[in-house]
Amino acid sequence: MAHPRGGPERATIRRVAEVAGVSPSTVSRTFSHPHLLRPSTVERVSSVAAELGYVPDGSAQALKTGRRGVIGLVVPDIANAFFPPLIRAAQTAAEKAGLSTIIGDGNEDGTKEAAMVGRLRGQTDGIILASPRTREPVLRSLHEVTRLVLVNRDLAGVPRVLIDSAPGMRSCVRLLAGAGHTRIAYVNGPAASWSNGERLAAIEDACREHGIALTTLRARLPDHDGGRAAAAEVLELGVTAAIAFDDVLGQGLLAGLAERGVRVPHDFSLTACDDTVSATTYPPMTTVGCPIREAGVAAVELLVESLRGSDDGDGNGDGDRVRRLPAEMVVRGTVGRCRER
Incomplete structure (x- = not known):
């Protein structure tokens, strides 16, 4: 079909629903609340939407659902080798949940880190703080006004993933x-x-x-x-x-x-x-x-669970939830018999 100006017709939610064999409301939920649908339905609708070039209206969704479909992920140093695999794993997990990710770098500075969370609050549904340098009282204050999940910071009452x-x-x-x-x-x-x-x-x-x-x-x-x-x-x-x-x-x-x-x-x-x-x-x-990648996935899962709890009317859905991931020694070639120096 042609657009009135001569270009291709813009894909609509009704067109995606027709091709995927679902209702328009199911298409809407695929991008706003995918956890409410069967994974096979989400996969089918997402595939059709991608094929047709359908892009959901984020601002309209936010007005209707109160959700932006975006989460934040803030790390203390994006150049440190620990964080790229965590970021990639978290982004992949977020995409599967129908969420986009904004990445922030705190530059090993707790004050800058907290300020970044403040800026991201209005753009996201929740924020993951990996190895935060922010002081505990500030973290608790931030948790009161936005959904937080911590990685490698043990703070009772805040959802967290601990390696x-x-x-x-x-x-x-x-x-x-x-x-x-x-x-x-x-x-x-x-x-x-x-x-x-x-x-x-x-x-x-x-x-x-x-x-x-x-x-x-x-x-x-x-x-x-x-x-x-x-x-x-x-x-x-x-x-x-x-x-x-x-x-x-x-x-x-x-x-x-x-x-x-x-x-x-x-x-x-x-x-x-x-x-x-x-x-x-x-x-x-x-x-x-x-288990760095596992930590990234677990953090997204905790944040999605928190959002789901809110959608289901269970308060903020947080409680004192913690995931502990074990780490073990890997023996290679830098330990030898002691030679007194």
Whole structure:
């Protein structure tokens, strides 16, 4: 069919409904409340809509349903290797739920992060905060005015996804103890990071259990340059092994040690956490493998459940919901027998 001006006719909701063999209201629900329909129906209607080039009117939907069909996802550093797989997994899960995603970068600054959430409130149905640096009172205030789901921040009363890296960190200490190391260092991540506190606490407990002397280095940004700079501090301590907050810091530390002629694992042992770049370092780095993609999917599921609870008249649908995902040590090639330096 032709448009009055001579171009192709714009696909309408009625046309999509006719081709898909459903009612116009079913087409509308496919894009506004897909969880109310069978997955097969959502898939069929979405396929027909894509084929016909139908684009739902977002502003009309928002007026009718009170929903925008958009969620926010804010991370502290989009360049950190931990966050791209989380973002991709969350976007895919959101698309399956009929939602679009706006991505924000807090630049490792809790104040900027909170301000970004404030700006996104009016554009989204809810926001996922991954590894937030925002102070607890501010987070609670934000939760009162918008739907929040946290990743790697344990805040009672706010839906959250927690990657439990503590057992893996204890395994790293146990591995180092078994290799004869009695003096090790921990290279801290950001001071405002909940994960950093959890990892350090687990390492401290394991060091006490195995009689290992632990020295902690000052908090720093988790990037390659931070890890390289930490190499000089680590060597001055006289320790024989180190555990880095994450893979990116570990990668930088590995490079800094190599620049100083220190061979890993012959002269020095090293482990890290997250399993983002450790398989591609030289030598491949022993680390704690974290289910990053699963965390992104789980966060979207929690947010969708919260929205569904609101649609069903169950208040904000939140409660104290938490998903815990286990992380385990992955042994590679950066831990060797202790050689006193």
